[in-house]
Amino acid sequence: MEFSSFCANFAVLIIEFNLAMNNIDKKTILFSRTVKAGRRVYYIDVKQDRRGEYYLSFTESKRVQDGTEIVPPVLEKHKIFLYQEDFEKFQEAFNAALGYVKEQQVPDSSVDGFNSSDSAEEESAPLSDDAFSLNVNFE
Numbered sequence: 241m242e243f244s245s246f247c248a249n250f251a252v253l254i255i256e257f258n259l260a261m262n263n264i265d266k267k268t269i270l271f272s273r274t275v276k277a278g279r280r281v282y283y284i285d286v287k288q289d290r291r292g293e294y295y296l297s298f299t300e301s302k303r304v305q306d307g308t309e310i311v312p313p314v315l316e317k318h319k320i321f322l323y324q325e326d327f328e329k330f331q332e333a334f335n336a337a338l339g340y341v342k343e344q345q346v347p348d349s350s351v352d353g354f355n356s357s358d359s360a361e362e363e364s365a366p367l368s369d370d371a372f373s374l375n376v377n378f379e
Contacts, residue, residue, distance in 0.1 A: 270294070279303045296322040 271286035283299040298320040307313035322330055 294324060296327075298322070 268287045268289075269285050270288055273284045275282040275284070279302060281301045283297075283301070285297040285299070286294055287297050288294055300318045302316045302318075303313050304316045305314035
């Protein structure tokens with residue numbers, strides 16, 4: 241086999257491998273939600289591992305430097321993977337942390353996250369006990 245023929249075959253194998261890997265990655269995302277928050281974007285994905293088990297993937301993508309027409313923006317990404325055996329413990333801790341914030345910090349229209357609507361009537365309404373809870377049934 242000539243070297244040029246070898247290189248062409250090798251290039252085809254690399255392309256096929258990359259396509260296969262992209263398809264595998266896309267197939268593993270079973271459910272996804274995106275939360276845009278200023279310079280940050282949060283992705284919450286349900287994925288499936290090789291054993292067929294579901295897990296959650298949380299990704300924070302933060303723009304740390306704006307791009308130009310020539311240079312793309314610089315993004316900083318952080319990921320957290322949460323497996324099924326930890327769902328309940330995570331949910332309890334998350335609800336406890338949100339409850340603490342709700343009790344300790346007085347909601348103010350200048351504080352992001354407490355008032356997401358533009359309606360003055362909704363903003364002045366008292367918060368219900370479950371306003372900041374994560375209620376998910378994983379069974």
